[in-house]
Amino acid sequence: MSSVHIIGGGVAGYTLARELVRHNYAGTITISDPQGLPYDRPPLSKTLQAEPFAPAAWYAEHGISLLPEMVEDLPLPDSEDDWVVLATGTTPALLQVPGAQHARTLHTAADAAALAQVLDSSMFGLQVLVIGAGLIGAEFASTAKMLGAQVTLVSNTEAPLASVLGQDLAQQLHADHAQRGIRTITGAVASIEAGHAVVDGERLDAELIVSAIGVQPETSLAAALGLGIDDGIVVDGEQRSPSHRQVLAIGDAARVQGARRAVHWEAAMQDAAQAAATIMNAAPVQRSVPWFWTDRHEMHVETVGEFSQAATTIIRRNRRGKIQTVFGLDHGGTLVAASMVDGGLMAKAVKRLIARGITPSIEQLEDPSVGPRELGRNER
Structure with missing residues (x-):
């Protein structure tokens, strides 16, 4: 058989x-x-x-x-x-610094259960240090904060995930951590010991240290x-x-x-x-336009397409002046990517547009009153 x-x-x-x-x-x-x-x-x-x-x-x-x-x-x-x-x-990629063994990782169900036990059994205000502010680091920092921890997030850039989300939205999302009560530091970890880490010469005390560097x-x-x-x-x-x-x-x-x-x-x-x-010796599968998502601080963030192909970006803001959607266009002005916060149907709409090679006008991309159903209508 x-x-x-x-x-x-x-x-x-x-x-x-x-x-x-x-x-x-x-x-x-x-x-x-x-x-x-x-x-x-x-x-x-x-x-x-x-x-x-x-x-x-x-x-x-x-x-x-x-x-x-x-x-x-x-x-x-x-x-x-x-x-x-x-x-x-x-x-998980491992830190290459003295004392790296004192940092936990979050990669398996056992890792998650162990971290949950620490957070659940600790007093409110547990000092948590998260090293790495990419996908896993940002999500865990958000989760730990919601569970009552006092969180510090260390990143080597002010715009983590810029290659995926686009520079502008990545920078805004990283800055949002501070508004949620998370301290953010841009720097490099020099060493770790039980109970603290040294980042760019500053000692950061922490009862729980988590490494999420990729x-x-x-x-x-x-x-x-x-x-x-x-x-x-x-x-x-x-x-x-x-x-x-x-x-x-x-x-x-x-x-x-x-x-x-x-x-x-x-x-x-x-x-x-x-x-x-x-x-099964069946017909090849047709690949769809790339799609990525992350959740943090009760925000749902999605990206479709490839920002690595984008030469220019068009930003659409909400009524509070915050970036709602970023559209990426290649050198020829073709829509190749978009990222959005709580975008609803927008991600699906942009995915269809990219798949069909349709690029809405700049005016449509910038106009927040143009919804996903209207976006790209009458364009070829």
């Missing part, structure tokens, strides 16, 4: 299993992950809770074996009916299997490793040759859908 062995129980691994079930795959499906029941990662930094994708009964119903194991090596498939799929995700692709198993690695596990457009046609890689650990590695939820789902198509 044919088989698919999925290594990793994040969104990519789970989505592949679900897609295979949906397409009536006749072989066996196995998911190996040391954390057991597959769960969604984004809620970890937002709520400090793990949310399983499906109950254990769903896997049993569809004959999917869940193996709570760390896979460090395994035999490569020797049949065209058998597949190994690496959905190994990422590991992630790296988890490629140790791929390396053990002799697969090609270059900022991730190298794959082709079918998610196949050029080193072995029956080995696929998907999600945050994978990088398609000639493209940047995508590190986000929707991209991982699309990788999984393509892997399912490859296994």
Whole structure:
């Protein structure tokens, strides 16, 4: 009988299993992950809770074996009916300073549970130091503040996530931390000890220190299997490793040759859908316009498209003068990206416009009275 062995129980691994079930795959499906029941990662930094994708009964119903194991090596498939799929995700980047071991990370359900226990069991006003103000750092800082902690957030830039959100909105969102009672510091951590860290010569006391300086692709198993690695596990457009046609890689650990590695939820789902198509010998999956989101301080922030392609930006402000939406245009004046705060239907509208190659007029982009349904109307 044919088989698919999925290594990793994040969104990519789970989505592949679900897609295979949906397409009536006749072989066996196995998911190996040391954390057991597959769960969604984004809620970890937002709520400090793990949310399983499906109950254990769903896997049993569809004959999917869940193996709570760390896979460090395994035999490569020797049949065209058998597949190994690496959905190994990422590991936290570690601080390279003296005393870095005193800083916790937030990457797994166990990490989130441990941090939640500290916050829940501590007195109001617990001193928390968060190092790194990107996606995870900003979300955790917001969560800790809402749980009553006294939070200091250290960043090496005044506009974290500028490459994703655009410079203007990224800078505004980072500045918003101070308005929510979080102290922000732009600087570099020199050292850490139990109970404090030194940042640009200043001692910052903290009962809880969390490092959130980014992630790296988890490629140790791929390396053990002799697969090609270059900022991730190298794959082709079918998610196949050029080193072995029956080995696929998907999600945050994978990088398609000639493209940047995508590190986000929707991209991982699309990788999984393509892997399912490859296994089932079906038509290739049509990729959608990139989409990214984050939640912080009761704000929902979305980005569509690629701000790395933007040469100019058009800013739309709300009645209080705050940036509501930033549109990015390339050198030819074509709409290629947009980011927004509590944008409602705007993200979906802009996603459709980019997919269809439609660019609204500058006047429409700037005018807050032009809603998502009207944006780009009559444009070609």
